[in-house]
Ligand SMILES: Nc1nc2c(c(=O)[nH]1)N[C@H]1C(S)=C(S)[C@@H](COP(=O)(O)O)O[C@H]1N2
C-alpha cells in the first residue's frame with residue numbers, strides 16, 4: 177500500500193495543519209440528504225476539453241488500474257482524520273484515459289446531490305487525488321459518498337465530491353457549491369486557505 181501521509185512536507189507544514197484538531201471519528205458533512213445510488217445505477221460522465229466525451233459505467237470504470245493509499249483527511253470545519261485507507265483510480269489515470277486536451281486548465285466535479293466543486297487541473301493531476309469506492313477495506317458507505325467519491329488529501333475535503341457523477345474539463349475556472357458561498361478556491365490546509 178502507498179503511504180501519502182507525508183505530503184504535508186511539500187507544503188512545509190506539520191502533519192496536522194494549523195487550526196485543525198485530530199479526530200478518530202469520521203463525521204459526515206453533506207449539504208443535504210444522502211442520495212441512494214447503487215453501483216449498477218452509477219455512471220461517470222467525462223466532458224469538456226477531452227478528445228472524446230464519454231460516460232463510464234461501473235464496469236467500464238473498474239477496468240482502469242487501481243491503487244490503495246493511506247491518506248489523511250482535513251475538513252475545513254476544523255477536524256482532521258489520519259490514516260484513512262482508500263482504494264480507487266487516481267485522477268491522472270482517469271485523465272489519461274479521457275484524453276485531456278492541451279487547453280484544459282480547470283476541473284469541475286459534479287455529484288448526484290447537485291454538489292459541485294472546482295480545482296485547477298494541475299491540483300488534480302496528482303497520484304493522491306483518487307476516485308475511490310473503498311474505505312478501510314469495505315465498500316465506501318453511502319453517507320461518505322458511496323458508491324464513488326473523490327478525495328483530495330492535499331486540499332480541504334470539500335474539494336472532494338461525494339457521489340461524484342461528472343467530471344468536466346474546463347478552459348476557465350468555475351465556482352462550485354462552497355466556492356460560491358465564500359469558501360476558498362485554493363483550499364490549501366497548510367496555508368489555512370478556508371475562505372476567499
Ligand atoms: N456531493 C457532495 N460532496 C461533498 C459534500 C456534499 O455536501 N456533497 N460535502 C463536502 C464537505 S464540506 C466535506 S468536509 C466532505 C465530507 O466528507 P465526509 O462526509 O465523508 O466526512 O465531503 C465534501 N464533499
Ligand SMILES: [Mo]
Nearest residue numbers: 205251252334
Ligand atoms: Mo467540509
